[in-house]
Amino acid sequence: MKHENLTDTALSSGGSTRGIVPGGTALGDFLYPAPAERRVWAIIGWWEKRRLPCNLIVAATGIVTISVGSLIMGLNGEFLPFIWLRAALVWAIMANVCYTLGPIAEIALQKLFVRRLLPAGAPCSSGPA
Structure with missing residues (x-):
């Protein structure tokens, strides 16, 4: 996935925001959140x-x-x-x-x-x- 696509909305699953850690946990999502749109x-x-x-x-x-x-x-x-x-x-x-x-x-x-x-x-x- 290109970095242009790493946004809070692009990685949403089931209405909840996910971070950039594959198979992320709540702590991982908090510490490594998805970057903002540009x-x-x-x-x-x-x-x-x-x-x-x-x-x-x-x-x-x-x-x-x-x-x-x-x-x-x-x-x-x-x-x-x-x-x-x-x-x-x-x-x-x-x-x-x-x-x-x-x-x-x-x-x-x-x-x-x-x-x-x-x-x-x-x-x-x-x-x-």
Whole structure:
């Protein structure tokens, strides 16, 4: 199957979207979803469908990080919850800013390289890490 045909709708079976992993499982379909069609709004839609799972992953890792950091700081007697909350808010905003740059970069590269570029995208950008 050519990469032009690898779209969310092209690989649907029984009304459910399937990823690009042959004989895919739900986890495989989530981690390796089918690329978006090569239209601007399709690319944006592809990324936006995955924003909530990305935010949940960022939030879960942030909770673990804050918990471990608070525990370590508490052992040293320097527990400052407001610093951690402010850092978490900045982290969440920056993660979404970086995620928003994903479709912008993909659209720009698509326009620049037209046919030479394979469909790109990930369920979650690397964020401010």
